[in-house]
Amino acid sequence: MPHRLVIIGEERFADPVAQIVHLVSDEEANNFLNNLEESSYAFVLACLMDRQIKAERAWIIPFKVCESLQIFNIQDLYLIPKSEIHEVFVRKRLHRFNDKMSDIFFNGIKDIIEKYDGDAKKIWSNSPSSALVVYRFLEFKGSGIKISTMAANILARQFRIQFSDYYSVDISPDTHIVRVLKRTGIVSKDANKNMIIFKARELNPEFPGIIDYSCWEIGRKWCHSRNPDCENCLINNSCDKLI
Ligand code: SF4
Known part of the structure; x- marks a missing residue:
């Protein structure tokens, strides 16, 4: 059974959103x-x-x-x-x-x-x-x-550019993503960025970067650095809550 973060990520990726990607403020x-x-x-x-x-x-x-x-x-x-x-x-x-x-x-x-x-x-x-x-x-x-x-x-x-596979699309371990992965217990508290990248590969080798969507959304909406809102969080039931 795929991890909940993978399932949520797949749902978000399947959602065909054509939008402007924010790269710079100008x-x-x-x-x-x-x-x-x-x-x-x-x-x-x-x-x-x-x-x-x-x-x-x-x-x-x-x-x-x-x-x-x-x-x-x-x-x-x-x-x-x-x-x-x-x-x-x-x-x-x-x-x-x-x-x-x-x-x-x-x-x-x-x-x-x-x-x-x-x-x-x-x-x-x-x-x-x-x-x-x-x-x-x-x-x-x-x-x-x-x-x-x-x-x-x-x-x-x-940009949702179609590739024939997504094996080489890794996660980008930014602050939201690192925080969620550490609090869920998926990686240890002292995991470095390389460990996080390889853990994502282990969770979903076909498309490691898929959990970027779920972690980013959870990190922004519920898993704040202070006062995380575990009660309403999407993964409340599958998180170790190592806060
Ligand atoms: S359940 Fe709590 S600790 Fe776990 S990811 Fe959600 S907000 Fe963060």
């Missing part, structure tokens, strides 16, 4: 990142920027670069020399590591044009396996396993 930039049909390159470049700075600051970088250059298409971005991309990064203080990250940004544009004909959604179109999507992200300069699995996770779980 509405225009968020719409730009959400437009996977016309500006899928922005999503990929934003993923590549998401390291060693706050996510919000990283995710807005493609929009800021395009805005600064007044170029909102990848074909014209491809014509911009590396030095000019670097100049924008430095002038606008886009990242903590502007030299390195402007180089990664420049190479990301080059790869999208040269490997995917300028259409980044080819990375995930035609229902590839989740492992192939992760692999394709790993091929980008500057993208390690953390960025690559995060990208596949957001595409599958938030």
Whole structure:
């Protein structure tokens, strides 16, 4: 019998919600990142920027670069020399590591044009396996396993992009998720993020990230850091309540 968190997660995933994914607070930039049909390159470049700075600051970088250059298409971005991309990064203080990250940004544009004909959604179109999507992200300069699995996770779980399987879609152990998994007793109080990721794989190997939905909802609605509302919680009967 699957764990209750898996069952709830499956119910939420089956619910076909087409909604704007919140990636950054600026509405225009968020719409730009959400437009996977016309500006899928922005999503990929934003993923590549998401390291060693706050996510919000990283995710807005493609929009800021395009805005600064007044170029909102990848074909014209491809014509911009590396030095000019670097100049924008430095002038606008886009990242903590502007030299390195402007180089990664420049190479990301080059790869999208040269490997995917300028259409980044080819990375995930035609229902590839989740492992192939992760692999394709790993091929980008500057993208390690953390960025690559995060990208596949957001595409599958938030944008509901169809993959042929979800084995490589892990949970993202943010604060709500960690709190719920520890209080339920599913993982020990001192479990680290890797332990949490592997426990989720054990609970539902076909789609480890499915419990993200249930844990996130429970963490937000009932399992608050202080004064958790166990009485009304969805998993009241299957939780150890290790508060
Ligand atoms: S039953 Fe209580 S401790 Fe358990 S997840 Fe729900 S709110 Fe948290």
